[in-house]
Amino acid sequence: MHAISLQPPYLIFLGDESRRTYAKTGAGLVDWRRQLCAGQFRLSADAADLGLPDMSIEEAVAAGVKSLIIGTAPVGGALPASWQPALVAAAGAGLDIVAGLHTRLADNPGLSAAATSSGARLVDIRVPPAELPVATGKKRSGLRLLTVGTDCALGKKYTALQLERDMRSAGLDADFRASGQTGIMIAGRGIPLDAVVSDFLSGAAELLSPDNGPGHWDVIEGQGGIFHPAYAPVSHGLLLGSQPDAFVVCHEAGREQISGWEHYPVPSIEDVIARTVAVGSMTNRNIRCVGVSINSSTLPATERGAYLAALARRYDLPCVDPLVEGTGAIVDHLVQQFQP
Amino acid sequence: MHAISLQPPYLIFLGDESRRTYAKTGAGLVDWRRQLCAGQFRLSADAADLGLPDMSIEEAVAAGVKSLIIGTAPVGGALPASWQPALVAAAGAGLDIVAGLHTRLADNPGLSAAATSSGARLVDIRVPPAELPVATGKKRSGLRLLTVGTDCALGKKYTALQLERDMRSAGLDADFRASGQTGIMIAGRGIPLDAVVSDFLSGAAELLSPDNGPGHWDVIEGQGGIFHPAYAPVSHGLLLGSQPDAFVVCHEAGREQISGWEHYPVPSIEDVIARTVAVGSMTNRNIRCVGVSINSSTLPATERGAYLAALARRYDLPCVDPLVEGTGAIVDHLVQQFQP
Numbered sequence: 001m002h003a004i005s006l007q008p009p010y011l012i013f014l015g016d017e018s019r020r021t022y023a024k025t026g027a028g029l030v031d032w033r034r035q036l037c038a039g040q041f042r043l044s045a046d047a048a049d050l051g052l053p054d055m056s057i058e059e060a061v062a063a064g065v066k067s068l069i070i071g072t073a074p075v076g077g078a079l080p081a082s083w084q085p086a087l088v089a090a091a092g093a094g095l096d097i098v099a100g101l102h103t104r105l106a107d108n109p110g111l112s113a114a115a116t117s118s119g120a121r122l123v124d125i126r127v128p129p130a131e132l133p134v135a136t137g138k139k140r141s142g143l144r145l146l147t148v149g150t151d152c153a154l155g156k157k158y159t160a161l162q163l164e165r166d167m168r169s170a171g172l173d174a175d176f177r178a179s180g181q182t183g184i185m186i187a188g189r190g191i192p193l194d195a196v197v198s199d200f201l202s203g204a205a206e207l208l209s210p211d212n213g214p215g216h217w218d219v220i221e222g223q224g225g226i227f228h229p230a231y232a233p234v235s236h237g238l239l240l241g242s243q244p245d246a247f248v249v250c251h252e253a254g255r256e257q258i259s260g261w262e263h264y265p266v267p268s269i270e271d272v273i274a275r276t277v278a279v280g281s282m283t284n285r286n287i288r289c290v291g292v293s294i295n296s297s298t299l300p301a302t303e304r305g306a307y308l309a310a311l312a313r314r315y316d317l318p319c320v321d322p323l324v325e326g327t328g329a330i331v332d333h334l335v336q337q338f339q340p
Numbered sequence: 341m342h343a344i345s346l347q348p349p350y351l352i353f354l355g356d357e358s359r360r361t362y363a364k365t366g367a368g369l370v371d372w373r374r375q376l377c378a379g380q381f382r383l384s385a386d387a388a389d390l391g392l393p394d395m396s397i398e399e400a401v402a403a404g405v406k407s408l409i410i411g412t413a414p415v416g417g418a419l420p421a422s423w424q425p426a427l428v429a430a431a432g433a434g435l436d437i438v439a440g441l442h443t444r445l446a447d448n449p450g451l452s453a454a455a456t457s458s459g460a461r462l463v464d465i466r467v468p469p470a471e472l473p474v475a476t477g478k479k480r481s482g483l484r485l486l487t488v489g490t491d492c493a494l495g496k497k498y499t500a501l502q503l504e505r506d507m508r509s510a511g512l513d514a515d516f517r518a519s520g521q522t523g524i525m526i527a528g529r530g531i532p533l534d535a536v537v538s539d540f541l542s543g544a545a546e547l548l549s550p551d552n553g554p555g556h557w558d559v560i561e562g563q564g565g566i567f568h569p570a571y572a573p574v575s576h577g578l579l580l581g582s583q584p585d586a587f588v589v590c591h592e593a594g595r596e597q598i599s600g601w602e603h604y605p606v607p608s609i610e611d612v613i614a615r616t617v618a619v620g621s622m623t624n625r626n627i628r629c630v631g632v633s634i635n636s637s638t639l640p641a642t643e644r645g646a647y648l649a650a651l652a653r654r655y656d657l658p659c660v661d662p663l664v665e666g667t668g669a670i671v672d673h674l675v676q677q678f679q680p
Contacts, residue, residue: 137569137601194539201538201573229477229623232580233541237573261477275618283569 003129003207006098006188007066008036011055011090015083016043017072023048025100025185026071032161032186038065041090043082048072057089067096067123069185077102079111087111094118100125100181125181128196128204135202135241137283142212143338146244147222147293148276150266151259152231154252155322156222157183159293162322163248164219166331174217177208179238183221193223194234201234205241215340220244226275227267228258236279243284246334247276248327252295253307269315290337291330292319343469343547346438346528347406348376351395351430355423356383357412363388365440365525366411372501372526378405381430383422388412397429407436407463409525417442419451427451434458440465440521465521468536468544475542475581477623482552483678486584487562487633488616490606491599492571494592495662496562497523499633502662503588504559506671514557517548519578523561533563534574541574545581555680560584566615567607568598576619583624586674587616588667592635593647609655630677631670632659 012026020027029037030050039055042048050071055063068090074080079087079101091097091114099105105122106112115122145163147156160176160183167174176183178190196204209218220242224231249272258264267275273289280287292311296304304321311319318329352366360367369377370390379395382388390411395403408430414420419427419441431437431454439445445462446452455462485503487496500516500523507514516523518530536544549558560582564571589612598604607615613629620627632651636644644661651659658669 135570137604194537196538197534198536198538198541198574198577199534199571202570227622229580230475230542231539232619232622233573233577234538236576237538240569240572264477278615278618279572282567282572 003189003191004123004125004184006069006123007096008188009038009065010036011060011065011068011095012037012040012050012052012071013068013086014040014042014047014050014072015074015080016047018046018048020048023050023072025073025182026050026069028182028186029069029071033188036188038063041068041086043086057086057093057095060095061093065095067098070097070099070101074101079103079108084110088114091115091120091122092118094120096121096123098123098125098185100185125184126192126195128192132196132200133203133207134200135206139243139284140206140209140211141214142209142216142218144209144218144220144242144244145246145248145290145334146220146239146242147248147250148235148239148272149222149225149250150227150269150272151225151252151255152228153259154255155250155293155295159248159250159322159327160219160221161186162327163330166327167217167219170328170331170335172217172331172335173213173215174219177218177220179205179208179221179223193238194231198233201237202241205238209242222250225258226272226279229261229264239276239280240283244280244287245284245338246288246290247280248291248293248330249273249289250293250295252298254298269311273315288337289317290334291317291327293327293330294319294321296321296324343529343531344463344465344524346409346463347436348528349378349405350376351400351405351408351435352377352380352390352392352411353408353426354380354382354387354390354412355414355420356387358386358388360388363390363412365413365522366390366409368522368526369409369411373528376528378403381408381426383426397426397433397435400435401433405435407438410437410439410441414441419443419448424450428454431455431460431462432458434460436461436463438463438465438525440525465524466532466535468532472536472540472547473543474540475546479583479624480546480549480551481554482549482556482558483586484549484558484560484582484584485586485588485630485674486560486579486582487588487590488575488579488612489562489565489590490567490609490612491565491592491595492568493599494595495590495633495635499588499590499662499667500559500561501526502667503670506667507557507559510668510671510675512557512671512675513553513555514559517558517560519545519548519561519563533578534571538573541577542581545578549582562590565598566612566619569601569604579616579620580623584620584627585624585678586628586630587620588631588633588670589613589629590633590635592638594638609651628677629657630674631657631667633667633670634659634661636661636664
């Protein structure tokens with residue numbers, strides 16, 4: 001397996017960041033993988049509190065922690081000098097250091113020396129694994145669901161994680177597969193597809209959901225949007241390499257322009273379904289849409305129900321806001337569609 | 341301009357390679373850019389002869405040569421030891437060294453030291469420029485034609501070069517734009533799109549054909565194939581970023597399976613036209629197919645005419661084998677379609 005892989009349990013490092021919005025990686029880990037988080041390390045009492053036990057490096061080592069994960073995004077993306085002593089101590093004590101910074105951990109001499117002496121790994125989540133293969137296009141065993149979107153940043157990762165949770169609750173064998181940085185932190189493994197060299201994009205996507213048992217579902221985090229003027233190639237490669245049997249379209253109610261590309265309209269859900277089937281059927285002829293996931297946070301609460309009901313009638317598919325009612329209705333439909 | 345850029349005139353380095361098929365980069369340069377090739381440098385009398393004047397490094401410098409281009413592919417992709425003295429002498433004399441090897445020229449200490457002392461550049465054609473932008477999706481001035489294909493390696497580069505030649509003969513202002521290694525050697529500039537990180541693929545394609553005069557044509561070398569199981573994302577990104585007004589479909593007569601992916605059929609020309617219009621219209625609504633370019637080398641000479649005539653009737657488009665009759669018929673059609 002060439003994908004990035006993290007070793008739990010984790011100590012979540014929060015530095016001196018008091019704004020919880022900047023600590024969203026750490027918060028995501030607690031939301032979705034609480035059982036892997038042994039404790040938190042804060043440099044000041046003002047730092048964001050994720051509700052985990054506060055631990056020193058020594059206490060974390062004694063508790064069996066294997067990795068320190070930087071759970072907050074420093075301004076500018078580089079390692080603040082105030083973080084250095086704690087991180088060097090952790091690496092020196094043998095903890096893997098995991099980060100998604102703009103600068104590479106290995107380029108920090110103190111950290112690099114400490115990790116070399118203890119044998120700890122410095123894991124940069126932004127860096128794809130070396131020696132990725134070119135796609136084979138060969139069908140793999142097991143079942144796959146991909147979340148796709150009408151745009152970026154509207155809930156593809158969240159929907160996939162909620163689907164994994166609800167599928168497991170329904171007794172299905174399901175694993176979330178991460179294709180972006182925050183997702184990789186949460187899953188503890190994955191490949192940052194947007195950083196992969198183009199020739200190996202579909203090959204990396206194939207590697208992300210390898211052969212599996214016949215009833216097993218990989219729930220793959222989508223990227224970009226198939227109608228996005230800049231990121232469509234990433235969406236295209238992920239779709240071809242994932243060979244999904246099923247997909248869920250994610251959309252934000254009321255979003256009309258591609259965020260950051262305001263001269264481009266958000267495509268209709270119909271168009272995303274049709275293009276996803278057209279492209280996806282190249283590598284899996286049985287691909288089908290199994291639901292629509294709506295980020296309805298922009299709607300008045302009183303309009304939400306009618307909005308979802310109208311979509312459900314139009315597409316004859318379950319339409320949910322995963323934050324509000326979960327994805328159970330989509331899972332029920334999926335089970336029905338893929339009965340052995 | 342961030343793209344790779346070579347300085348002519350050139351000295352073509354052929355080493356001791358006697359097989360002309362291995363010297364195809366050098367042969368391509370002589371075929372398409374004879375006026376930029378001042379001479380050839382051969383390590384032995386048995387080496388392939390491109391018909392250029394043989395020159396020593398000293399003679400090349402005296403003749404005003406600015407770059408030594410490695411015009412042959414060494415077995416294994418690394419720099420043979422027997423080449424080292426001549427290349428070090430050339431770099432030391434101030435000639436840029438240009439190569440598309442698997443190993444980086446700058447990783448060769450002798451070459452690196454010689455280039456540093458003289459100020460010569462070591463140009464690796466396989467390495468994309470740093471700091472490529474994300475695509476904007478904004479329309480650029482000027483006109484663009486992209487060659488697309490039913491598969492890889494069937495004439496997209498050759499067709500684009502012949503189109504440039506025939507468009508110039510017809511009095512049009514046209515420039516070939518290279519997106520792959522051999523094309524970059526010939527054009528003296530370009531971006532190796534298959535080596536670009538996925539997030540910047542469409543942005544690199546935008547950079548490849550910048551704003552230009554209203555009647556100017558960029559003739560862009562296509563990559564991969566929009567129905568290729570591994571390389572479709574590259575084709576997709578190049579199509580979105582190129583924003584072509586016109587495209588030519590390239591196909592090899594009789595090829596039925598994707599080369600190297602024999603479980604995938606070659607798509608029909610109809611399907612390639614339809615999908616190229618569907619995807620390309622995202623960034624240019626006026627995109628249209630203006631011709632079909634056939635590699636007919638697999639057909640008996642007696643069947644060629646009937647084959648092309650049948651295709652021309654079916655698509656109502658000029659269909660040519662560019663090696664046999666050139667692309668003049670496509671240029672005539674293009675002029676008619678894009679009359680001011």
